[in-house]
Each structure stands twice: as C-alpha cells, then as structure tokens.
Amino acid sequence: MKTPAGLAAAAPLLGAALLWGTLWIPLRELHATGAPAPLWVAAGYAIALGVLLPAVLRRRREGARVAGSLPAAGFVLAVSIALYAEGLVRGSVARVVLLFYLMPVWTALFARLRWRRRITRKRLAAIGCGIAGLAVIYGPSLLRGEGSASGDAMGLAAGIAWAAALVFLLPGCEESPVETVFAQFVFLAPISLVLSRIPGATPAGVDLARAGVAPIGWLLAFALVWMLPVVWLTIVGVSRMEPGRAAVLFMLEVAVALTSSAVFAGEPFGATEAVGAALVAGAGVLEVLAGESGAARSG
Secondary structure, rough: OOOHHHHHHHHHHHHHHHHHHHHHHHHHHHHHHOOHHHHHHHHHHHHHHHHHHHHHHHHHHHOOOOOOHHHHHHHHHHHHHHHHHHHHOOOOOHHHHHOOOOOOOOHHHHHHHHOOOOOOOHHHHHHHHHHHHHHHHHHHHOOOOOOOHHHHHHHHOOOHHHHHHHHHOOOOOOOHHHHHHHHHHEEEHHHHHHHHHOOOOOOOOOOOOOHHHHHHHHHHHHHHHHHHHHHHHHHHHHHHHHHHHHHHHOHHHHHHHHHHHHHHHHOOOOHHHHHHHHHHHHHHHHHHHHHHHHHHOOO
C-alpha cells in the first residue's frame, strides 16, 4: 500500500508524464495555423520565460545559490526538449517517443564513463534490449531504402542529450529547481528556431479535428498549460525520487503518447510499433533492476 508521502513524491512525475505524452497536440495545432509556426513555438517558450523571471529575480535578491553546472545543464536540457518537440511535429509520435525512450541505454553508458559504474549482465541485457527495439523501429524503413526521417533522428538525439544532462550536469542542481527550469527556457526559443531550419520540416500527420481555438489560445495553452508545468514537474519530481522509480513512472508517457496519437491523430500503431515499444520499455525496466541490485549489493 502506497503511503501519502510516496504518492506525493510520485504525483509530479505522473503529471509530467501525462503532459509530455500529449505535448504533440498544441505543437501540431500551432503548426496547422498557417502562420510561421516556428515563431509561434518560440513565442510560447518566451512566454514561459517571462512568467518565471520575477521568481528568479526575487530568489537572486534573497541570495539563492546555484550550481556552477546550471547554465550547461539548462542548455543541454533545452537542446533535448527542442529536439523532442521538433521531432513530434515532423515524425510519427509513436516512433519519436519510443526512440527518445532508448534513454536508459545512453544513461548506462554515460554512467560507465563518469562513475566507472560496472556494466552488469542486467545492464548488458538492457542495452541489448534497447538496441533490438531500435532495430525493430528503424529496420523496415532501412530495408526499404528510406533511411531515417529527421523526426526520428531528433527523437533519438533528444534522448541522448537528456541522458547526458542527467549524468554529467544535473547532479548538484537539486537545490535550485526554479533556476534550473528558468535556465532551460533561456535557451529554448533560439534553439527551437535553429532546429526549425533543418531540412525536412514538413509537419507529419497534422490532421487533428479543428477545436475552434484561435492560434493565440493554442499559444497560451502551449506555454502555460503544457511547457511551463511539464518542465517544472519534471525537475521537481526527479529531485524527489530515486532515479530508478522515476524512470518507471515516466514510462506512462509512452502509453499516453501512443494512445492519444492513435485516437486523435489517426496515427497507425501496428505490430512493428508494438514490438518496438515492448523492447524499449523492457530496456528501461532492466536498467531499473540493474540499478536496484547494485544498490542492494553496496548497502
């Protein structure tokens, strides 16, 4: 039975998973307006930045201290988020999300580089499972000679960047969540504009039923209902929970993204995606088990 404290610790990550899993909705609606969509998205990041600015200035006047790695952490996390968001617009939601969630593989490899963490059999199994999932997701298109779409590549790169930030940069930033979130939004708008210039930017699958909401409504929703809460909940949630449990809770995002894109955008989710999803999820679970067994041996 979960304790109230356990539920309170899990709540931010559960909320973040729901928001990350539906982030594609406001992004694609903004791209369906007919206006210069990258400017709409960048404006959304700028609005969130402006909302946070008074709190950051107040904490600065109060003498709040931040880790020296904070600017670099903010930049790399912003790169990850911008890649993920751009990938969701360009490619299949299912494929982009699944490729992002190869993150446990990269986390294990980066932890080996930084902390000399031993790659156990379970971690090798996790890496193998993740690579198998990558082969299943990418394999059919490669065999047809189609190569990888820019959206897929962005989803994969986003997971690598997120893992790098988790291992190399975020440790030490736990005591300054406001500044950590703010640092990401400082970089998000310019990075997103740069990424939007990469060839292959035709939005994929923007066929949502129009909801009758004006572009300014979707802009405000993107900034204040999705982006600002989801980044805040992610940083707060990760700082309060053991990484293994956090990774399991974030797997909810995969289910939310696959279900919502199939129901509302009519994106196909067939046997290939199902097998790839199972392998990627299995890699995450195996990495968690490897971490728990390592902690038990050292305890």
